[in-house]
Amino acid sequence: MLGGVVRAHLAEIFPDPALSRSWVPLFCGLHDIGKYAPDFQALVYELAVKLFGELAIEDLDMVRKPAGMGRRVDAPHGILTALHVRDMLESWGAAKGTALRVSEALGGHHGHFPAGEAIRQARSERNAHGGERWAAWRTALVLDVARLRGVPEPDLVEWRDLRLSLPAAIGLAALTTVSDWVASDTSNFRALEPGVDLDAYAKSCDAKADEAVVRLGMSPWSPPAQADFETLFRRAPRPVQKVVELATSDLAEPVLLVIEAPTGEGKSKAALQAATSMVRQLGVSGFYVAMPTQATSNQMRLEIQSMLHELGDETPVNLVHAGAKPTDVGRDEGDDDVAAQSWFTRKRSMLAPLGCGTIDQALKGAIRSGHVFVRLAALSNKVVVFDEVHAYDVYMSTLLERLLMWLGALGTPVILLSATLPAGRRHALIAAWQAGRRGCPPQQIPAVPSPVSYPRVTVATATCATEHPAEVSDLNKDRRIHLSHIGDEEIVDWLLEQASQDRCVAVIHNLVRRAIKTHDALAARISELPEAERPLLIAINGTLPAGQRRKEEQRLRNCFGDDGVRPRRAIVVGTQVLEQSLDLDFDIMLTDLAPIDALIQRAGRIQRHRRDQSRGRLRLVITGVTDMPEGPRFPPYLRNVYAPILLMRTWALLRDRPHIDSPSEVSHLVDQVYGGEIECPQGWADAWRKEEEYLRALRSRDNAAARTLYLPMPHKVEDLAELTERPKSTKQTRKQSGKRR
Numbered sequence: 001m002l003g004g005v006v007r008a009h010l011a012e013i014f015p016d017p018a019l020s021r022s023w024v025p026l027f028c029g030l031h032d033i034g035k036y037a038p039d040f041q042a043l044v045y046e047l048a049v050k051l052f053g054e055l056a057i058e059d060l061d062m063v064r065k066p067a068g069m070g071r072r073v074d075a076p077h078g079i080l081t082a083l084h085v086r087d088m089l090e091s092w093g094a095a096k097g098t099a100l101r102v103s104e105a106l107g108g109h110h111g112h113f114p115a116g117e118a119i120r121q122a123r124s125e126r127n128a129h130g131g132e133r134w135a136a137w138r139t140a141l142v143l144d145v146a147r148l149r150g151v152p153e154p155d156l157v158e159w160r161d162l163r164l165s166l167p168a169a170i171g172l173a174a175l176t177t178v179s180d181w182v183a184s185d186t187s188n189f190r191a192l193e194p195g196v197d198l199d200a201y202a203k204s205c206d207a208k209a210d211e212a213v214v215r216l217g218m219s220p221w222s223p224p225a226q227a228d229f230e231t232l233f234r235r236a237p238r239p240v241q242k243v244v245e246l247a248t249s250d251l252a253e254p255v256l257l258v259i260e261a262p263t264g265e266g267k268s269k270a271a272l273q274a275a276t277s278m279v280r281q282l283g284v285s286g287f288y289v290a291m292p293t294q295a296t297s298n299q300m301r302l303e304i305q306s307m308l309h310e311l312g313d314e315t316p317v318n319l320v321h322a323g324a325k326p327t328d329v330g331r332d333e334g335d336d337d338v339a340a341q342s343w344f345t346r347k348r349s350m351l352a353p354l355g356c357g358t359i360d361q362a363l364k365g366a367i368r369s370g371h372v373f374v375r376l377a378a379l380s381n382k383v384v385v386f387d388e389v390h391a392y393d394v395y396m397s398t399l400l401e402r403l404l405m406w407l408g409a410l411g412t413p414v415i416l417l418s419a420t421l422p423a424g425r426r427h428a429l430i431a432a433w434q435a436g437r438r439g440c441p442p443q444q445i446p447a448v449p450s451p452v453s454y455p456r457v458t459v460a461t462a463t464c465a466t467e468h469p470a471e472v473s474d475l476n477k478d479r480r481i482h483l484s485h486i487g488d489e490e491i492v493d494w495l496l497e498q499a500s501q502d503r504c505v506a507v508i509h510n511l512v513r514r515a516i517k518t519h520d521a522l523a524a525r526i527s528e529l530p531e532a533e534r535p536l537l538i539a540i541n542g543t544l545p546a547g548q549r550r551k552e553e554q555r556l557r558n559c560f561g562d563d564g565v566r567p568r569r570a571i572v573v574g575t576q577v578l579e580q581s582l583d584l585d586f587d588i589m590l591t592d593l594a595p596i597d598a599l600i601q602r603a604g605r606i607q608r609h610r611r612d613q614s615r616g617r618l619r620l621v622i623t624g625v626t627d628m629p630e631g632p633r634f635p636p637y638l639r640n641v642y643a644p645i646l647l648m649r650t651w652a653l654l655r656d657r658p659h660i661d662s663p664s665e666v667s668h669l670v671d672q673v674y675g676g677e678i679e680c681p682q683g684w685a686d687a688w689r690k691e692e693e694y695l696r697a698l699r700s701r702d703n704a705a706a707r708t709l710y711l712p713m714p715h716k717v718e719d720l721a722e723l724t725e726r727p728k729s730t731k732q733t734r735k736q737s738g739k740r741r
Contacts, residue, residue: 001178001218001351002171003380004283005254005411009168015161022151027102028176029145031109034080036138038063039128043074059134062127075128082107082114083122083129084138093159101164104720105173109180111370113173115721148202166717167380167410173720174377178351188212220285220381221315221353227277232307233269239471243457244270247468251281253461254413256404256433260421261455262476262663263604267417268300268387272307275383278413286353287383290362292391292580294321294546295553299582300387301356308354320349320357350378359386360733363396366403366710369727373720380410388580389429390418390597394699395735397425398706401432401442402713408436408462409714419604420597420666422674423450430460437462439715454667472663475611479662481603482619483654491590491623492521495571498588499535503616504560504570506586508578508602510594510624510641515541519573536570540577553582560584562609578605585609587616592624593634595646596653596673600666620660625651631687643698645691649673652681702735 002010010024011017034040038059041048045064049057063074086103090096100116107114122128129135146153164172183189189208192201213219229237229245237245240261248257257274259267275287289304291297297319304317350361351374362384365375384407392400407414414433431445438445450456452467459466486494491507495518498505509515519539526534536559540552556572558564561583578584579601585608591599603620611618625647626633632651634644650673654660660669672678680688709728717723 001174001285001381002377003382003411006167006171006377006380009165010171013162013164013168014157019152019157022149023157024172024175026146026149026151027106027172028179029149030085030142031081031106031176031180032077033084033138033142034077034082034107034129036141037075037077037080037128037134038130039074039080040077055133059127059130075122075125076110076114078107078110078112079114079118079122080129081109083119084135086119087135088139088142089159089162092154092157094162095160098162098164101169101720102162102172105164105169106176108173108373108720108724109177111177112724112727113720115725116719148198166714169720170373170376170380170410173373177371177374182209182212182216185212188215217316217318217352219353221279223276223280224311224313225280227273227280229269229273232273232276232311234310237270237273238266238473240265240267240455240457240473241270241273243468243470244274245277247457247459247466248274248277251278251413254282254411254437256408256413256430256460257415258421258426258430258458258460259415259417260426260457261419261470262472262479262666263419263601264476264608265455265472267419268303269307271385271387271415271417272304274415275385278383282383282413284383284413285381286355287385288320288350288355288357288362288379289385290357290359290387292359292388293577294358295549295577295582296387296580297321297357298550298553299557304354304356315354316352318349318352318355318357320355320361350375353382355382359392359396359400362386363399363403363733364730366399366406367728367730367732368709368711368722368724369730370724372711372723376406376410379407380412383413383415385415385417387417388419388601389416390421390425391580391601393735394702395706396733397428398703399710399733401428402706402710404429404432405436405442406711406714408433409439411437420600420670422597422670423667424675426450426458430458430465434460434462434465436714441713441715454663475609476663480618481606481660481662482617483622483657483659484619485622485625485655486590487626488623491518492525494621495522495590496525496535499569499571500533502569503587504566505572506578506584506589506605507571507573508589508591508594509573509575510592510638511635512541512543512575513637514592514624514635515539515573515575516543522571522573536567538570538572540572540574542575542577556582556584560586578602583608588619588621590621590623593622593632593647593651595642596650597670598642599650599654600660600662600670603660603662622654627655629683631681631684639694643691643695645688645695646673648684648688648691649678652678652684705735 011020013024014020038056041052042060042063042065045060048060082103085106086099089099089102104113143154224231229241240259244259259270261267278284279286289300291300301317301319308315308317349355362379365372365379386400404414416429427447428442431442434445435442448465450467452469455470455472457468457470495505495507507518509518519537522537526537538552538555540549540556544552559567559570572578572586579598584605586605587607589602589606591602594602599620606618606620607615624635632648634647653669653672709732712722
């Protein structure tokens with residue numbers, strides 16, 4: 001469950017790797033040594049007296065819980081574990097700092113690393129831990145376990161050589177916690193009866209552990225020996241896919257891969273091929289694909305399953321998002337294994353070798369929270385793919401950059417996908433990962449102007465970033481998107497007119513209320529048409545119940561997917577879910593004005609799979625904006641979704657522009673809106689200045705909000721408790737207000 005870099009650090013805790021391999025499992029097994037104390041034993045007083053006899057009665061009486069007291073008042077055994085392990089290692093000769101870090105890693109197995117103050121407090125509570133006598137008994141137990149496991153005796157170990165780096169500490173803490181979960185499951189290890197032959201039992205444990213790992217679906221994925229694109233997908237790669245395949249064919253170390261290409265060029269399949277290749281080359285256990293929404297997660301899971309099916313591979317793909325159910329684990333494979341379902345929890349779901357879900361599940365690894373180290377360790381052993389990285393606001397982007405730092409520090413290979421990534425964002429994302437690898441702040445990573453035009457593929461190592469130019473497929477060459485503008489009052493008539501010409505039209509509104517209004521108005525008008533002339537009307541937005549939404553997503557794929565059976569005429573009214581990653585193809589599109597990158601992304605759904613004269617010109621019709629002398633007017637509440645200045649800058653570029661040429665103009669337009677100089681149109685100056693100030697304040701607030709809950713920079717961590725102290729809710733991966741999808 002640990003990535004190669006983390007495993008390497010654990011193997012080096014002693015100069016002799018064999019010694020490390022012996023002591024790391026033993027350390028994990030000591031996580032409950034704190035239960036060997038009066039405070040815990042007295043919870044079942046009569047049994048404790050029977051087992052310990054006269055020697056312990058006085059100590060047990062001191063901490064015995066009064067009759068009738070319902071709640072537990074014993075000291076947390078994780079803290080007592082930390083206290084004993086720290087003292088024991090120091091007595092054996094380990095350095096104080098190392099002994100502290102090992103003790104924190106073991107004592108944090110219930111999710112939160114014990115802080116120094118808590119350990120000091122526990123030391124003063126002699127009645128709880130039992131003093132020197134109980135400490136001696138605990139150490140004797142450790143020695144007995146070491147003998148049973150064939151671990152070298154502590155007297156023969158040079159403990160001053162023991163070192164525990166931060167990656168090693170994360171790995172040790174995660175291994176300890178997961179070992180606890182596995183061993184505590186009585187279906188894996190039954191409780192021992194008194195008088196059992198411990199020598200015989202110890203010899204049987206390895207086989208039981210192996211069986212448990214297999215049963216729980218934690219075994220590493222075995223990718224095919226040939227991981228080239230044609231083997232995986234039974235088709236020739238497109239130009240971008242070929243560049244990705246070549247750029248990642250001979251890797252000796254973890255990398256961050258950035259794929260920038262227009263919608264429809266197959267970035268998702270390129271990422272799956274690169275991830276599969278990296279799994280084989282770098283020895284990680286599998287991959288996790290992080291998508292912007294539940295809908296796109298569901299679709300990506302189907303795409304991964306299709307790839308595996310072509311390979312004859314029955315490895316289940318874990319679906320990880322808030323709307324997923326336990327039965328989604330292996331659901332399509334007919335696997336009703338109760339043990340597998342029991343592992344589908346928020347904290348354990350990332351342990352499966354192959355996973356797909358929302359980006360939120362990965363971003364939780366950047367938040368100070370219980371068991372965050374398990375999430376990080378699980379991600380360290382995967383290739384982590386982030387789709388649509390241009391689509392996240394400042395708040396989520398701040399969390400993403402901090403997560404990338406940690407993934408870099410843990411040696412996790414990462415793949416970033418985007419159709420429209422501003423130059424500044426590209427550098428920030430690469431710099432965050434590289435800073436983690438180098439052990440420095442991102443500000444120390446210099447920005448280098450891109451020598452390669454869009455589309456491009458960037459491969460970043462710890463020390464450099466190499467860009468590779470890529471062509472586009474014939475479908476996306478010289479793609480001219482014709483622009484026009486209509487008012488809100490024209491929307492319904494325009495849509496019905498387009499549908500009457502036997503076209504399939506997509507409508508993307510920025511607000512659910514607008515989508516519902518348009519849908520209801522269309523439904524009323526369509527009901528008045530003769531049945532033979534009625535277009536199919538479909539709604540997809542964030543207010544639909546989960547079950548209905550899944551059905552609508554499947555209907556959309558059946559009608560407008562690559563292999564779909566298209567209706568003669570149709571109108572699909574939706575929100576941003578139509579923009580991001582659903583692989584759909586429409587004849588023409590009406591869209592609310594959105595920032596330039598979102599508009600380009602939306603336009604990628606126009607004639608995505610096939611272009612010919614019968615479908616007419618590629619047309620993107622913009623609505624949701626009214627020109628006024630003092631500046632454009634937008635629908636109410638839209639600033640909760642997009643910053644008005646981004647809409648103003650986009651409209652200043654596009655309002656008199658007849659078309660956009662893709663891909664040649666894409667990168668320039670995106671950089672202009674997000675960082676270039678745009679002339680403020682006459683009369684807009686006051687509103688322009690006001691909204692620029694609003695955006696600066698908004699970004700400052702969102703950045704500050706994310707900083708209150710994310711992890712410290714890896715190279716700044718001195719005490720493991722910094723990762724779980726003042727824990728925050730992992731539900732805070734998104735701003736409370738924002739897009740409804």
